[in-house]
Amino acid sequence: xxxxxxxxxxxxxxxxxxxxxxxxxxxxxxxxxxxxxxxxxxxxxxxxxxxxxxxxxxxxxxxxxxxxxxxxxxxxxxxxxxxxxxxxxxxxxxxxxxxxxxxxxxxxxxxxxxxxxxxxxxxxxxxxxxxxxxxxxxxxxxxxxxxxxxxxxxxxxxxxxxxxxxxxxxxxxxxxxxxxxxxxxxxxxxxxxxxxxxxxxxxxxxxxxxxxxxxxxxxxxxxxxxxxxxxxxxxxxxxxxxxxxxxxxxxxxxxxxxxxxxxxxxxxxxxxxxxxxxxxxxxxxx
Numbered sequence: 254x255x256x257x258x259x260x261x262x263x264x265x266x267x268x269x270x271x272x273x274x275x276x277x278x279x280x281x282x283x284x285x286x287x288x289x290x291x292x293x294x295x296x297x298x299x300x301x302x303x304x305x306x307x308x309x310x311x312x313x314x315x316x317x318x319x320x321x322x323x324x325x326x327x328x329x330x331x332x333x334x335x336x337x338x339x340x341x342x343x344x345x346x347x348x349x350x351x352x353x354x355x356x357x358x359x360x361x362x363x364x365x366x367x368x369x370x371x372x373x374x375x376x377x378x379x380x381x382x383x384x385x386x387x388x389x390x391x392x393x394x395x396x397x398x399x400x401x402x403x404x405x406x407x408x409x410x411x412x413x414x415x416x417x418x419x420x421x422x423x424x425x426x427x428x429x430x431x432x433x434x435x436x437x438x439x440x441x442x443x444x445x446x447x448x449x450x451x452x453x454x455x456x457x458x459x460x461x462x463x464x465x466x467x468x469x470x471x472x473x474x475x476x477x478x479x480x481x482x483x484x485x486x487x488x489x490x491x492x493x494x495x496x497x498x499x500x501x502x503x504x505x506x507x508x509x510x511x512x513x514x515x516x517x518x519x520x521x522x523x524x525x526x527x528x529x530x531x532x533x534x535x536x537x538x539x
């Protein structure tokens with residue numbers, strides 16, 4: 254598995270000519286964030302074109318709030334799309350058939366893809382965060398308050414865990430269908446608010462038209478509070494805001510409040526998604 258990880262990391266980060274997919278995704282992110290930061294800064298009156306003088310300072314609530322507002326739903330999409338592209342390219346280029354020669358090797362290969370998704374998530378998080386801090390300093394950004402080390406670390410780990418869970422959930426569709434368009438659309442739906450809002454709509458309809466099944470409605474509402482896509486949106490407020498209490502009845506009962514919930518919630522999703530990926534790949538021919 255270590256050799257596969259090394260090979261994958263080399264494939265995505267080939268430094269010669271920046272040909273690796275990692276650099277391509279990072280370049281797109283850099284352009285997007287640069288345009289957004291500069292445009293919003295100038296609209297807010299941060300630069301006087303007539304004199305060439307900085308006229309105001311952009312202020313953020315905290316470092317984690319700055320990162321959360323910029324990453325938001327984009328970060329899970331980046332990680333999920335990257336993994337979908339990576340695993341589908343293995344089939345298109347014949348990489349899988351050349352490397353997997355036995356059932357044991359087959360399961361090891363797909364297990365490595367799950368671990369690799371977590372590494373990709375961390376690498377993108379660190380790289381994009383550094384990029385955003387540099388942009389923040391470039392426009393003279395300031396923070397109203399600083400996160401405590403524990404709060405920032407908990408927020409960062411929770412963000413990465415929930416994003417990792419979403420990327421592995423996307424692999425279920427990618428390996429199950431091996432159809433490019435279907436895989437990307439499914440990844441987008443998983444990372445967006447479509448699934449949580451659909452469950453909330455179903456819960457509301459049950460409460461309105463089938464009160465006898467109120468228990469099912471309550472279970473759906475509680476499930477929404479534990480979905481990675483919803484938790485990522487919740488974490489976009491940053492580590493110092495809105496995390497004091499848990500979300501939902503079970504989340505409110507957890508010690509540590511929202512931080513604990515955001516850290517614990519993605520674990521069962523990761524376990525279930527990993528099991529499904531391995532089950533699908535065990536049954537299907539490479």
